[in-house]
Amino acid sequence: MAIISMYFAYSLLFLIFLLSSMLSSSRCNSTIYNTKFNEPLNRRDVPLTYRLHSDLLKYYKKGTRPVIHPNKIINVTMSVFLYQIIKLDAVKNTISLSGSFELYWKDDFLQWNPKDYDGATEIFLSSNDIWIPEFSLYYSHHFNQAVKLLSNNDVRVNYTGNVRYYLPYSTESLCKLDVKFFPFDIQQCTLLFGSWAHSNDSIKYSLYSNDLSLIDFYDNQEWQLDSGHSHIVSDSFLYDYLDPPLFWEMIIMDLVLIRQSFYYVFNLVIPSTIITLVAVIGFHTPSTSGRMRDAKFRLGIMTLMSMSVILLAIVEDMPKFSMSSSRKGRGSFSGIPLIGLFYFILLAIIGSSTVTTSMFVFLEKDLRRKNHIPWYLHWLSFDINTGFLPSIPSNDFNKRLIAHNDSARLSPPPILRRRFAITSNLMTDYDDIEQECNQSWEYLIDTIRNIEASVIAIRSEMINLMPQDNLRSRWQRVIRRLEIISLSFYVLLVAVTVFLFFYHDWYCAIGHSPCGQANLKCPWMKTTPIHQTCF
CATH class of the missing domain: 2.70.170.10 (Neurotransmitter-gated ion-channel ligand-binding domain)
Incomplete structure (x- = not known):
């Protein structure tokens, strides 16, 4: 009996252990891990969101x-x-x-x-x-x-x-x-x-x-x-x-x-324009010695270096060429960005000003040694521009003339003395006109003609007696007037370049292709991509 009761006790303990294991297993199967096997969650202690999520994605692909x-x-x-x-x-x-x-x-x-x-x-x-x-x-x-x-x-x-x-x-x-x-x-x-x-x-x-x-x-x-x-x-x-x-x-x-173009205009365009104007004006400033003219070449080199620094500042950001719809227009003049063309013109102006300055130096050092001024320079300097170009003051020239010809100031030539004597006699006769009012008008006219002839003769004698230094003065006047003409031309060219840079509608017509896409800056330019010549 003891053995039977012991066996019964062990069997009862085994059954209790087996029941507890089954209960724990069923409890684990009713948790959220059941979603791995796509089994419905019906227990009330499982969150509603988990049940809805499991039901929606149960058969979802x-x-x-x-x-x-x-x-x-x-x-x-x-x-x-x-x-x-x-x-x-x-x-x-x-x-x-x-x-x-x-x-x-x-x-x-x-x-x-x-x-x-x-x-x-x-x-x-x-x-x-x-x-x-x-x-x-x-x-x-x-x-x-x-x-x-x-x-x-x-x-x-x-x-x-x-x-x-x-x-x-x-x-x-x-x-x-x-x-x-x-x-x-x-x-x-x-x-x-x-x-x-x-x-x-x-x-x-x-x-x-x-x-x-x-x-x-x-x-x-x-x-x-x-x-x-x-x-x-x-x-x-x-x-x-x-x-x-x-x-x-x-x-x-x-x-x-x-x-937004203000950055480029304020930091690049305006400084470049000012540098160009300063360079052009510096090239054409009057100078009194050859050394000062030689300094203009150094000014030109410094200006070109300044422009190069500005170009280096934008060369990385500036596009190479415009991607035109027409392959023929790529890499050509029509594809150059507007600011690139603007800087090219400014550099051309500075380079041309440097060349012009070198020509003026050449005229001053070599051509003035000749005995006369070429007719084309005389025509350009005196005949055309006398009315609107200022002339060089002649006070300094008169002083140099007297300094180089002191004997002329002390004792005038005999011809001039005779001319002065005739003129003084004529003026004396002219003072007595009121007293001799009964004289005829023909005599008065003859007297005036004699005075005019005497003045012309004195002028010709003065020209003949003028020293060689006067030719140098005339060459300086020629060079100065040519510098004024050149300065006016380059300043006008810079102004026109800046104007065309800001009012750039003219650039629409350059390199326009009717087969390409219309540029938004040029809405009036017609394009026909479906034209037979476009294929």
Whole structure:
């Protein structure tokens, strides 16, 4: 009996242990780890969100379009937000920007009855657990973004199956930049968004609003967004080379950007213009010795070095050539940016001024040794410009003339003494005119003619007796007047260059191609890309 009672006691303990093990095992099977086996959670102590999450994703396949019938089209509606234009790279022809999309679509497999879940109408799910529409940026500069725009943000789902997905992006897209009018250029970048695989028969994209939302937009220091001409639309494109031909729905974002040119004008254009004017005026300042004229060459070299430093400051940022739609126009004069042409003209003006100064030095050192002034220089200096160019004062010349000819001042030549005597006698006769008023008018006219002849004779005698130093003075007058003409010409040329730089509509006609895309700075220039000569 003792053995039987002991056996019964051990059997009872074993049964108690077995029952406790079964209870603990059933309790573990009713926890949230049961979702791994896709078993329903019906215990009331399990959170409602876990039960709803488990029930929604029990048979869900995120790699398949969430439609009951394969021919059903999923309509994806979106709102577009733009945050910032980060950069436009004229060298790589790209635009960097940031923004976000809010996508809305209906998922037939994410629906439930709120009554079965204590009135729960919404739930947040991970975007990695459900189907997300393929949405890509065409012509992206980065391959991974060209495949698909993705975000790890959660999605918001309500009981009717409507899904809201927030998709921020910061991307770099290709954009053909026309920098012909740099730094006054206007750029238009077109960004295309859509699906690579799904055509309109499976996914159709549309806009919730046709307005580009700029609520959280931050301005760029260099570029200003023209919100009046920037827009976003949805459109479909036919790919007729497919069999059968299919339409692809795309979201087209057109951004019109205006460059802020004040930085370039204030820091580059104005200093360069001032340097050019100072150099031109310095080249044409009057000098009294050959050393001062030689210093002008050093001024020209220093000016060219200053312009070179300014060019080095912008050569990295300044685009090389305008990417014209016509390949023939690339790399030619028509593709030079406006500021590059402006600096080229300024350098040409400084170089020409240096050459002109060297010509003046040559005239002063060599040509003045000749006995006469060439007729063309005399015509240019005295005959044409006597009325509007100032003449060199002759006081210094008179002093030099007397200093070099002291004997002439002490004892005038006999011819001049005779002329002076005749003139004094004539003047005496003229003083007695009132007393001898009865004389005839013929005698008076003859007297005046004699005075005129005497003055002409004295003048010719003075010219003949003029020392050789007068020729040097005339050469100085010629050179000075030529310098004034040159200074006026170069200052006028600088003014015209600056005027044409700021009022640059004339540059539209240079290198215009009717086969290319119209420049936004030249809306009046007609283009016909479909013309037969364009192919």
